Amino acid sequence: MRHPDYEHEQKKLEETIDLIDHEISSLREDIREATDDYVKQVVNFSKAKELRYLEEHGREKPYFGRVDFIKDEVYERDSVYIGKRGVVRSDTFDSIVVDWRAPIASLYYSGESKDAFYRMGREIVRGEVTLKRNFAIENGKITGIYDGAVKETINREMSHPDDFLQEGFIDEFLAANLNETNDSRLKDIVATIQSEQNDIIRAEKERPIVVQGVAGSGKTTIALHRLSYLIYNYQDSMQSKKFMVFAPNRMFLTYISEVLPELGVDDVMQSTFVDWAAKLVKPMLPKGWRITSPDKPLALFFDDEQEPREQEVASNRLRFKGSLACKQALEQYIHYIMDTRIPFKKLSFVFSRTKQVFAIEGSFIKKSFMELFSHLPYHRRVDALRKHLKQEMNKHFYAHLRELKIDLDKQGLAKYEKMLDQILDTYMVSFPRLDVFASYRELMSEPSLLRRLAPTEISDDVIEDTCSSSHALFAQERIEVEDIAALLYLHHLVEGMDGAGQFDHTVIDEAQDLSALEIAVIALATKANSLTIVGDIAQGIHAYRGIHSWDELTQGVFLQPRASMYTLSQSYRSTVEIMRCANEILKQIDLPITVLAKPVLRYGERPEMLLQSSRNDMWEQIASRVKQYMDEGFRSIAIVTKTIAGSKRAHKSLKAQIPSLTLLSSKDKHFPGGITVMPAFLTKGLQFDVVILVDVEQYERNEWDAKLLYVAMTRPVHRLVVTGNPDQPGQLWIRMPQELYTTT
Numbered sequence: 088m089r090h091p092d093y094e095h096e097q098k099k100l101e102e103t104i105d106l107i108d109h110e111i112s113s114l115r116e117d118i119r120e121a122t123d124d125y126v127k128q129v130v131n132f133s134k135a136k137e138l139r140y141l142e143e144h145g146r147e148k149p150y151f152g153r154v155d156f157i158k159d160e161v162y163e164r165d166s167v168y169i170g171k172r173g174v175v176r177s178d179t180f181d182s183i184v185v186d187w188r189a190p191i192a193s194l195y196y197s198g199e200s201k202d203a204f205y206r207m208g209r210e211i212v213r214g215e216v217t218l219k220r221n222f223a224i225e226n227g228k229i230t231g232i233y234d235g236a237v238k239e240t241i242n243r244e245m246s247h248p249d250d251f252l253q254e255g256f257i258d259e260f261l262a263a264n265l266n267e268t269n270d271s272r273l274k275d276i277v278a279t280i281q282s283e284q285n286d287i288i289r290a291e292k293e294r295p296i297v298v299q300g301v302a303g304s305g306k307t308t309i310a311l312h313r314l315s316y317l318i319y320n321y322q323d324s325m326q327s328k329k330f331m332v333f334a335p336n337r338m339f340l341t342y343i344s345e346v347l348p349e350l351g352v353d354d355v356m357q358s359t360f361v362d363w364a365a366k367l368v369k370p371m372l373p374k375g376w377r378i379t380s381p382d383k384p385l386a387l388f389f390d391d392e393q394e395p396r397e398q399e400v401a402s403n404r405l406r407f408k409g410s411l412a413c414k415q416a417l418e419q420y421i422h423y424i425m426d427t428r429i430p431f432k433k434l435s436f437v438f439s440r441t442k443q444v445f446a447i448e449g450s451f452i453k454k455s456f457m458e459l460f461s462h463l464p465y466h467r468r469v470d471a472l473r474k475h476l477k478q479e480m481n482k483h484f485y486a487h488l489r490e491l492k493i494d495l496d497k498q499g500l501a502k503y504e505k506m507l508d509q510i511l512d513t514y515m516v517s518f519p520r521l522d523v524f525a526s527y528r529e530l531m532s533e534p535s536l537l538r539r540l541a542p543t544e545i546s547d548d549v550i551e552d553t554c555s556s557s558h559a560l561f562a563q564e565r566i567e568v569e570d571i572a573a574l575l576y577l578h579h580l581v582e583g584m585d586g587a588g589q590f591d592h593t594v595i596d597e598a599q600d601l602s603a604l605e606i607a608v609i610a611l612a613t614k615a616n617s618l619t620i621v622g623d624i625a626q627g628i629h630a631y632r633g634i635h636s637w638d639e640l641t642q643g644v645f646l647q648p649r650a651s652m653y654t655l656s657q658s659y660r661s662t663v664e665i666m667r668c669a670n671e672i673l674k675q676i677d678l679p680i681t682v683l684a685k686p687v688l689r690y691g692e693r694p695e696m697l698l699q700s701s702r703n704d705m706w707e708q709i710a711s712r713v714k715q716y717m718d719e720g721f722r723s724i725a726i727v728t729k730t731i732a733g734s735k736r737a738h739k740s741l742k743a744q745i746p747s748l749t750l751l752s753s754k755d756k757h758f759p760g761g762i763t764v765m766p767a768f769l770t771k772g773l774q775f776d777v778v779i780l781v782d783v784e785q786y787e788r789n790e791w792d793a794k795l796l797y798v799a800m801t802r803p804v805h806r807l808v809v810t811g812n813p814d815q816p817g818q819l820w821i822r823m824p825q826e827l828y829t830t831t
C-alpha cells in the first residue's frame with residue numbers, strides 16, 4: 088500500500104532535483120573559465136567539488152530523511168530534509184537540503200520526541216519533533232517511505248524470556264538497509280545512524296571519549312563519522328590532515344580508508360601505533376639496535392607449543408611494560424635521579440672588591456628545582472633552574488652595588504657576567520644530563536632499582552621476570568614493541584614530547600589491544616585531549632597486553648579533563664543466529680554483562696558445522712562451500728585458522744582447488760577482498776560475507792582462546808561455517824547448545 092504522503096513527497100523530490108539541476112548549470116558556468124587569480128582558483132576548486140557531488144550523488148538521491156520540528160515559543164512547523172551533503176540555493180542562499188552534520192540534523196537522529204533539542208554552539212534550541220521520516224530513493228523516484236518509531240522491539244522467534252533482553256530491535260528502514268548488504272566493505276551509515284551512535288559522533292570535542300561497544304556495534308564506522316562531523320563543524324580550529332587514526336594493522340587501515348572519501352575526510356593520517364611510535368624511538372637507540380617483530384609474542388602465545396614458564400615470564404614482562412605501574416616507575420625514576428644523584432650543594436661566590444659573599448643555600452635550590460619547575464621535563468627543568476639561579480644572584484649582587492653606591496663600568500659588568508656564567512656552568516655539572524635510552528635500560532635491567540621505584544602492588548616475581556628477560560633481550564641489542572611507549576614516555580619526562588599536540592584529533596580503534604601506557608603516549612601527541620577511543624574488552628585477545636578494564640583509562644590516564652564513557656550493546660553486522668552462537672562462547676568466560684551483544688533482528692541461516700571423515704575431505708568440503716557461496720553472490724569469504732602456521736597449511740591445501748585464494752599475514756598492507764585465508768587475530772575489525780572457521784577444536788577453554796574465537800565468529804555478515812571433529816569439538820565448542828547450529 089502506498090504511503091498517504093507519497094504524492095506530496097514525490098513532488099517535493101522532483102522540485103528538489105529541479106533546483107539541484109539549476110545549481111549544477113550555474114556551477115558549471117562559474118567554473119568554465121580558467122583564471123590566474125589564486126583566490127578564484129580556490130573558490131573554483133571548492134565549486135568543482137560541490138559540482139561533482141551534485142552530479143554523481145546529489146541529483147540521484149538528494150536526501151534520505153525528513154524531520155519536522157516545532158520550535159518552542161514559535162509554534163511553526165519546520166520540515167527539514169537531510170542529506171549526505173547540504174545543498175544551498177546560490178541565488179537566495181536558502182537551504183534546500185541540510186547536511187547530516189549540521190546542528191539541526193541532530194533532531195533526525197534522536198527521533199520523535201516532545202522534548203527534543205539540539206545545540207547551536209553554546210545555545211540549546213528546544214522544541215518538539217513531530218515526524219521522523221526516511222526515504223528510499225532510486226534514480227530520482229521514491230521507492231519507500233518509512234515513518235516514525237525508531238526502535239520497535241519485536242519479540243519474534245524468542246523461545247526464552249531472557250532472549251528478550253539479549254536481543255535487540257528492528258527499525259524497518261535500518262533493516263531494509265542492512266539486508267541490502269551483499270558487499271562487506273565499510274560504508275557510510277549517515278541515513279541510519281542510531282541515537283546512541285549519534286551522541287558519540289556529536290560528543291564534545293575537547294574531552295577524551297571512550298566507547299565500549301560490542302562486536303559489530305559500529306565503533307569503527309562512527310569514529311570515522313565523528314571525524315567528518317568535527318571537520319564540518321570546526322573548520323576554523325581543526326584540519327582533517329591533522330587528524331590521526333590508529334588501528335591494529337596496515338591492512339585494516341586500507342580497509343577503513345575506503346569509506347573516508349565518502350565522508351569527506353580522505354586526507355587524515357593513518358597508522359598503527361608501532362609504525363608511528365617506532366619512528367620517534369629509533370633516533371634514541373644506539374647504532375645497530377633494532378626493534379623485534381610485533382609477531383614474536385603472537386607466536387609465543389598462540390602458535391607453538393611453548394614452555395609455560397617462558398610464556399609466564401614474557402607475559403609478566405610485557406604486561407608490566409605497558410602498565411600504568413610502569414608509567415609510575417618511570418616518573419619515580421626522575422625523582423630518584425633528583426634525590427640520589429644531585430648533591431644540591433650551596434652556590435656561592437665572593438665579590439673581590441667588597442669581599443661580600445653571595446650565596447644560595449642548597450635547600451633553597453632543591454626546593455626551587457623540585458617545586459617551582461616541577462611541570463617541566465627534566466632537562467628543561469635544569470635549564471630553567473640555571474636561569475633562575477642567575478636571576479637570584481643578579482638580584483642580590485645589584486642590590487649590593489646599589490646599597491654601596493658602586494657604579495661598575497661596562498668592563499666591570501662584563502667581567503662579573505662572565506664570572507657568574509662560569510660559576511653556574513661548574514655548578515650545573517652536578518645535574519646529570521640523562522640519556523633516555525641508557526636510563527631506560529638501567530631501570531629495566533636492575534631488579535633492585537625497579538623494585539624501589541615500581542608501586543608496591545607489583546610483585547617481586549614480576550620485577551625479577553621483567554629485569555632478567557629484558558636484560559637478555561638488551562644483550563642482543565634488541566628492544567621489543569612494549570619498550571616503545573615506555574621509552575617515549577621517559578623521553579617526554581626528560582626532554583618533553585617533540586610532537587606534543589601534533590594531532591588535532593585522534594581516533595584509536597581496537598583500543599583494547601593497546602596498553603594504557605601506549606594510549607597515554609598518544610594523548611600526549613594530541614591537542615586538547617581530543618580523542619575518540621573505541622574498543623571491546625571482549626575482543627582483547629592478548630593475554631600479555633592491552634586493556635582489561637576501561638577504568639585503566641578513565642581512572643588512570645584521563646583525569647583532567649575526565650573522559651566520557653559510552654557503551655554500545657546493539658550489534659548491526661551479523662545475523663541473530665550468528666550472534667547467538669558467538670555470545671555462547673563469551674558466556675563461558677568471566678566478563679561484564681555489557682560486552683554481550685544484542686543483534687539487530689535480522690535473521691539468516693544457523694551456523695553450520697561441517698563434519699569431516701578426513702583432512703582431505705574437510706578441504707574438499709570447504710572448497711565446495713566456497714564455490715557454492717560465490718554462486719550465491721557472496722563476494723568476500725574468509726577462511727580463518729587459529730594460528731599463522733595453520734593459515735599457511737590451509738592455503739597450501741586449498742590453493743589447487745581455489746586458485747584465487749589469497750593468504751594474508753600481518754605484513755600485508757592491502758585488504759584484497761575476495762576469498763582469503765588468515766589467522767584469527769588478523770580478522771579483527773574486518774567483516775566478510777561468509778566466514779569459514781577451520782578446526783574449532785583447537786580453541787581451548789581459557790579467556791584468550793574464547794576471545795579469539797569470538798572475534799572470528801563475529802566477522803561474518805551472512806554465513807558462518809565451522810569445521811571440527813563432532814566427537815571432540817574442543818573445550819569451547821562442546822558447550823554450544825546443539826539447537827543453535829546445524830551439522831552437515
Ligand SMILES: Nc1ncnc2c1ncn2[C@@H]1O[C@H](COP(=O)(O)OP(=O)(O)OP(=O)(O)O)[C@@H](O)[C@H]1O
Binds near residue numbers: 276303
Ligand atoms: N546505524 C547503522 N546503520 C547501518 N549499519 C550500521 C550501523 N551501525 C553499524 N552498522 C554496520 O555494522 C557493521 C559493523 O560496523 P563496524 O565495523 O563499524 O563495527 P565495530 O563495532 O567496529 O565492529 P568490531 O568491533 O566487531 O570490529 C558495518 O557493516 C556497519 O556498516
